[in-house]
Amino acid sequence: MTALALKMLFGDTAKYMMLVAGLFFASFLIIQQASVFCGLMLWTTSTLKNVAAPIYVVEEQVQQVNETNPLRDTDVARVRSVSAVEWAMPLYSGIQRVRLEDGSFKTVQLIGIDAATLAGAPERMIKGRLEDLRLPNTVIIDELAITRLSLKGAPPIKVGDRFEINDIEARVVGICKAARSFTGGPYIWTTYERALQYTPPSRKMLSAVIAAPVDGVSWEDAAGEISRKTGLKAYVNRSFGSDENDLNTSTVWWYVRNTGIPISFGTTVVIGFIVGVAIACQTFYSFVLDNLRHLGALKAMGMSNLRLSLMLVIQAATVGLVGFGIGLLFTALFAIAAVENQQPPFYMPWQIPVVAFGVIQLICMVAALMGIFRLSRYEPAMVFRT
Amino acid sequence: MNDETNDRVAVDVRGVEKHFSDGARSIHVMKQVTLQALKGEILMLVGPSGCGKTTLLSAIAGTLNIESGEIDVMGNPVHKMSDAALTRFRAKTIGFIFQQFHLIPTISVAENVGIPLLIQNAPKKQVIDRARAVLDAVGLGDRWKERPNRLSGGQQQRVAIARALVHEPPLVICDEPTAALDARNGEIVLELFRNVARSPDRAVLIVTHDNRIFSYADRVARMDDGEIVEVREQGHTEPPHFVHEHA
Numbered sequence: 358m359t360a361l362a363l364k365m366l367f368g369d370t371a372k373y374m375m376l377v378a379g380l381f382f383a384s385f386l387i388i389q390q391a392s393v394f395c396g397l398m399l400w401t402t403s404t405l406k407n408v409a410a411p412i413y414v415v416e417e418q419v420q421q422v423n424e425t426n427p428l429r430d431t432d433v434a435r436v437r438s439v440s441a442v443e444w445a446m447p448l449y450s451g452i453q454r455v456r457l458e459d460g461s462f463k464t465v466q467l468i469g470i471d472a473a474t475l476a477g478a479p480e481r482m483i484k485g486r487l488e489d490l491r492l493p494n495t496v497i498i499d500e501l502a503i504t505r506l507s508l509k510g511a512p513p514i515k516v517g518d519r520f521e522i523n524d525i526e527a528r529v530v531g532i533c534k535a536a537r538s539f540t541g542g543p544y545i546w547t548t549y550e551r552a553l554q555y556t557p558p559s560r561k562m563l564s565a566v567i568a569a570p571v572d573g574v575s576w577e578d579a580a581g582e583i584s585r586k587t588g589l590k591a592y593v594n595r596s597f598g599s600d601e602n603d604l605n606t607s608t609v610w611w612y613v614r615n616t617g618i619p620i621s622f623g624t625t626v627v628i629g630f631i632v633g634v635a636i637a638c639q640t641f642y643s644f645v646l647d648n649l650r651h652l653g654a655l656k657a658m659g660m661s662n663l664r665l666s667l668m669l670v671i672q673a674a675t676v677g678l679v680g681f682g683i684g685l686l687f688t689a690l691f692a693i694a695a696v697e698n699q700q701p702p703f704y705m706p707w708q709i710p711v712v713a714f715g716v717i718q719l720i721c722m723v724a725a726l727m728g729i730f731r732l733s734r735y736e737p738a739m740v741f742r743t
Numbered sequence: 744m745n746d747e748t749n750d751r752v753a754v755d756v757r758g759v760e761k762h763f764s765d766g767a768r769s770i771h772v773m774k775q776v777t778l779q780a781l782k783g784e785i786l787m788l789v790g791p792s793g794c795g796k797t798t799l800l801s802a803i804a805g806t807l808n809i810e811s812g813e814i815d816v817m818g819n820p821v822h823k824m825s826d827a828a829l830t831r832f833r834a835k836t837i838g839f840i841f842q843q844f845h846l847i848p849t850i851s852v853a854e855n856v857g858i859p860l861l862i863q864n865a866p867k868k869q870v871i872d873r874a875r876a877v878l879d880a881v882g883l884g885d886r887w888k889e890r891p892n893r894l895s896g897g898q899q900q901r902v903a904i905a906r907a908l909v910h911e912p913p914l915v916i917c918d919e920p921t922a923a924l925d926a927r928n929g930e931i932v933l934e935l936f937r938n939v940a941r942s943p944d945r946a947v948l949i950v951t952h953d954n955r956i957f958s959y960a961d962r963v964a965r966m967d968d969g970e971i972v973e974v975r976e977q978g979h980t981e982p983p984h985f986v987h988e989h990a
Contacts, residue, residue, distance in 0.1 A: 361850065361861065368849020654845035657806050659834020660862050661827065738801035740841060741918050 362668035365648060366675060372644045376637060376676040377683065380717055383633025384684025387626050387713045388705070389691055394622035395709065396695075396702030398597075401612050402605045403536035404450055405594050407499075407544055408468060408477040410567030411576045413604050414445070414583055414591045421608035423539060425451060427561035428589070435587045436566045441579040445568040446471035449552040452540060456521040459508055464542040467522065469552025477567050479546055485516045485531025490548060496527045499535035501699065502543035522555040537699060577602065630716060638724040641673060645728035649735055657737035666729045670722070677721035681714055752815075753914055753946030754780035754803055759812030761798060772798045774969040776812070782913070785937065785947040787957060790966035796950045797918060799966070803948065804837055804916055805829040817913050834862045838907030840936075842919040844899045846891035852902050853878060853887040859910040877905040880939050897928030904936050915940055917949040921956055933959045 366373055404422050405413070414436050416426035436445040449469030454462045470477040470490075478487050479497060489495055498506065498514070506520060507513045514520075519528050527547070535544045547555065553562050568591075570579030580591035580602060592604035600606065613619050645652070652665055688705070695703040761773040772795040780786040788796045801807035803814055805821045806829075814821045817836055824832060838859070846855045856878055857870035865873075878884050881901040883894075891899055900920065907915050920936065921929035933956050940947050949960065957963055958977065965973040 358861065360867075361847075361854070361858075364850045364854075365847060650843070650845055651847050654839070654841060655858065655862070656830075657804065657833065657841075658839055658859055658862060659830055659832075659837075661830050664862075737806035738798075738804075740845065741797050741801055741806070 358664055358668060359671055362671040363675060365651070365668075366644075366672040369644060369647065372640055372647070373676065375640045376644070377680045379636025379640060380633055380677055380680025380720070381683040381687070382636070383629045383720065384681045384713055384717050385687050386629025386632070387716060388684060388688045388709055390622050390625040390629065391709045391713070392688065392692065392703050392705040393695075393701050394619065395706060396704040397539070397618060397622075398609045398612060399704045400537055400539040400702050402597070402608050403538050403544075404466070404468070405605055405608070406536040407479065408448060408450070408470070408567065409480060409594065410446075410448075410477055411570065411594055412442075412568040412580050412583065412591055413448075413594055414566040414568060414587070414589050415564075415604075417588065417590050419590060421611035422450075422604050423608070424611075425564045427559070428563040428566065429561055430563055432563060432587070432589060433566050436568055436583055436589070436591075439579075439583050439586045441570050441574045441582040443569045443571045444474070444476065445566050446474060446476040447549045447563050448477055448565045448567050449549055449556070449562065450564040451552075451556060452542065453522050453545075453555055455506060455527075455545075456524070457506060457508060458520070463505055464540065465502070465506075465522070465545045466538045466540065466542050467552055467555060468544060468546045469549040470546060472548035472550060479531075479533035479535055479544075481534040483532045483534060485529075487531060489530035490546065492528075492530060494526045494528050494551070495530040495547065496522075497531035497533055497546040498529055499533055499544040501535070501537060502545065503532065505543045523557065525555055527555070537702070630720070633717065633720045634723065637673075637676070637720050638727055641676075641721075641724035642727050642731065644672075645669065645731055649732070650740060652732055653735050653737060653740040656732075656735070657740045662733060665732055666725075669725045669728045669732065673721035673725035673728075674718060677717045681717045684713075684717075685710060751781045751783070752779050753782045753817060754778070754948065755813075755815040756799070756803065757813045759799070759802060759814060760810045761795075761802065761807075762810065763798075772969050773802070773809070776966075776969070776971055778964055778971050778974070780914075780946045780948050782946050783941070783943045784961040785941060785949065785959060787960035787963045788948065788950045788966060789952060789954070789957060789963055792952060794966045795969040796952075796966045800916055800918060800948065800950045804839070805833055834859065835910070836912055836914055838910070838912040838915040840900075840903050840907045840915065840917040840920055842922045844891075844903045844923070846899055846902055846906075848890060848892045850890075851888050852883065852891055852894070855891060855902060856887075856905045856909050858906060859912075863910065874905070874909055877909045878902070880908075881905045881935060895928070896924050897932055900924060900928070900932045901935060904932070904939065908940060913945050915945065915947045917947065919951055919953070920949060921951065921953045926955065929953070929956065 416428055419426050433445055433447050451467055452464050453467040455465050456462055472491055503513045516529050570576055576593040580593050583591035592602055595603050597605045597609050692703050695701055756776055756778040759773050759776040763770045763772050790796050802809050809822055853871050853874040856874035860870045875887050878887050881904055883901055937959050960977055963975045964971055
């Protein structure tokens with residue numbers, strides 16, 4: 358019966374292609390747009406990936422990592438005074454302007470870390486030595502900076518090259534791998550004190566205190582104790598969805614609630630769903646109508662409604678599977694291109710294809726149900742009159 | 744009616760009534776219809792278009808509910824059966840030949856022929872072997888792999904005949920078998936049909952308004968305005984001949 362159902366489906370090439378095309382389009386839109394959205398949300402937490410401290414202590418009202426509501430320098434000592442804390446170091450994080458040799462400006466994400474311990478330093482150096490960051494006027498740049506801070510027609514920026522941050526010289530002593538920032542600017546590491554020099558002065562300049570718990574105390578417990586003892590907000594830095602006091606989670610939800618990004622991507626996903634429903638239902642219904650006399654003949658010859666319905670379900674599920682597969686394949690090609698170009702953001706957790714598959718199959722089942730409803734109303738006696 | 748006659752009755756229609764509604768109007772399409780078809784015979788149900796013969800055929804086939812009266816097919820009360828029971832009954836008991844053949848164009852001739860066996864969950868190899876055997880009988884053994892739309896109208900009707908007989912049903916019902924065929928092909932198909940379908944344990948019921956094929960019947964029941972007005976025996980003393988309208 359499955360073979361008969363599939364032969365009837367594949368035999369009508371035009372409708373089969375139309376169904377597959379519609380479901381491919383819907384799958385691609387849903388998976389690709391959802392993955393780009395997730396990638397974008399991942400970019401919002403890139404500082405947390407690049408400065409991978411277990412605990413972030415920030416001003417009480419801060420809800421996301423890119424929001425800087427500076428602390429007093431003495432807050433570092435207050436955090437260190439908490440018994441659950443193994444170590445606590447100052448962190449500067451802010452967007453600054455780099456002036457290139459040709460006089461043009463580029464924005465960068467400047468990170469200032471403790472010079473003694475280098476806590477918060479990049480984890481994967483490609484060139485140069487991390488320790489050289491302790492030398493005067495030195496910075497470590499990420500891979501993106503090579504293209505962003507290089508002049509057109511000139512050799513790419515390398516270790517030993519110089520540029521200016523707010524009119525103060527910065528010499529490149531290392532190149533590292535880093536996650537892309539939400540703002541699109543490259544990451545530049547320097548020491549905390551030098552970061553304050555690069556930055557126009559203000560009364561308070563400490564962006565956050567990064568900390569780690571003592572052995573035997575969980576990140577969450579230590580963060581809770583820091584909050585209670587200092588009145589500051591202490592977040593853990595695990596991953597999105599791990600905990601409500603996780604800064605990744607808090608950051609992503611902040612962007613979801615306070616920007617139009619989810620609405621924009623959500624609209625496209627909904628359009629993908631609607632297009633899928635419209636094309637699949639209309640085409641499948643038309644396919645059933647075209648085959649109604651054959652299905653009616655089968656009904657007259659003694660095929661039960663259940664088996665006929667199963668045939669329609671098999672046909673709908675098959676086009677759904679094929680359309681989804683092609684959609685996933687094209688999304689993968691898109692992902693490869695995105696990864697190679699480092700943009701647009703792309704992150705596809707396993708939940709996206711699973712949910713998208715469910716959505717596509719739901720569309721197909723709605724289409725099949727329409728066909729089943731039409732077939733159930735078709736009296737087998739009609740076959741004698743057509 | 745004696746016991747011997749009772750044993751020979753394949754279809755027994757008694758006092759069947761049916762109305763169709765056409766908007767506000769009710770059309771009385773079967774008026775106390777009573778008819779018997781016997782095993783081993785070809786019974787033709789004839790009459791002008793709209794006289795109710797296809798409706799009667801549908802009721803006998805169990806594809807149309809009746810309002811009153813009784814219909815027994817091979818001793819089974821069709822009028823009392825549930826939809827599910829009727830579906831199973833049709834699958835085992837009745838072979839269908841439709842006016843427009845209703846062959847599925849995307850599967851092979853043999854697969855089309857095997858559908859009634861497929862419905863009864865026969866193994867695939869058995870389905871194809873049996874289908875090829877029946878196709879041999881109707882002279883299309885060498886075309887079993889082809890798609891139906893590559894065959895002529897007459898050949899398609901022969902495929903439909905093979906499909907109706909493949910599961911050896913005790914009743915074959917046939918709706919306007921020559922309506923889609925020209926005179927020459929109609930003659931060939933009917934001749935073949937008579938040869939392969941006729942069996943002592945099988946009744947063949949043909950609905951037609953094509954008077955060129957009446958001579959192929961053992962009995963002809965004439966219907967008019969929802970009533971059986973005449974049942975005539977055809978004493979075949981010599982093979983029936985096909986009367987060409989334009990001959």
